[in-house]
Amino acid sequence: xxxxxxxxxxxxxxxxxxxxxxxxxxxxxxxxxxxxxxxxxxxxxxxxxxxxxxxxxxxxxxxxxxxxxxxxxxxxxxxxxxxxxxxxxxxxxxxxxxxxxxxxxxxxxxxxxxxxxxxxxxxxxxxxxxxxxxxxxxxxxxxxxxxxxxxxxxxxxxxxxxxxxxxxxxxxxxx
Numbered sequence: 001x002x003x004x005x006x007x008x009x010x011x012x013x014x015x016x017x018x019x020x021x022x023x024x025x026x027x028x029x030x031x032x033x034x035x036x037x038x039x040x041x042x043x044x045x046x047x048x049x050x051x052x053x054x055x056x057x058x059x060x061x062x063x064x065x066x067x068x069x070x071x072x073x074x075x076x077x078x079x080x081x082x083x084x085x086x087x088x089x090x091x092x093x094x095x096x097x098x099x100x101x102x103x104x105x106x107x108x109x110x111x112x113x114x115x116x117x118x119x120x121x122x123x124x125x126x127x128x129x130x131x132x133x134x135x136x137x138x139x140x141x142x143x144x145x146x147x148x149x150x151x152x153x154x155x156x157x158x159x160x161x162x163x164x165x166x167x168x169x170x171x172x173x174x175x
Contacts, residue, residue, distance in 0.1 A: 012037065045140035049133045053126050054100050058085070060134075062093050063102060063127040066119035073118035075108050084165060102126055 005011070016030040043057060050060045065082055066072055074082075080090040094117045097103040102123035108114035119127070141149055161168055 042140040045137065046134065049137065050130050053130050054102075055126070055130060058083075058089070059093055059097055059102075060127070060130055062090075062097060062117075063119060063123055064131070066103065066117065067124065067127055071118075072124075073106075073116045075111065075114050075116055077114065079117060097123065 012030055012033045015033060016027075019026060019029050046057045046060075050057060053060075055063070061083055062079055065079060066074060076090050076094060077087070079094070080087050083090070085093075094103060094105065097117070098105060101120060103117045103119055106116050106118065108116045138144075141152075144152070160166065
């Protein structure tokens with residue numbers, strides 16, 4: 001887990017004050033700095049939970065994705081697309097999961113060059129145990145209630161749309 005800074009002041013608020021004096025008020029600077037620090041804190045908390053299972057959060061996400069598939073297996077390209085990561089990262093993630101006995105690989109019968117990653121029974125067991133622990137700490141967001149978590153999601157959604165992660169569905173439709 002991230003070591004608490006235990007400062008007697010908010011360093012991001014201080015940076016915001018200094019920034020404002022030097023370059024003028026730019027709320028986006030304080031916002032991005034807060035988001036980046038939150039990322040560090042959350043990743044450290046989540047990684048501390050999944051580490052005893054030999055996982056990182058990226059590997060945990062891949063296992064969860066495989067459990068969501070009807071057959072428990074997906075092509076590496078589909079994993080990369082859904083997790084929004086580079087193919088090299090997917091290969092590395094699946095390599096490590098395979099070495100740990102949590103996934104297996106096989107040729108994709110629909111694509112002669114492609115490979116499928118399939119979650120193993122041990123992988124299913126690990127993902128269930130890790131998920132229970134992550135849910136117990138509310139994925140590190142226990143400082144927020146359900147409505148606040150929805151608000152965070154809603155606030156960050158336009159950023160993801162603008163980045164091209166997905167297209168907004170027309171109102172009233174379910175993708």
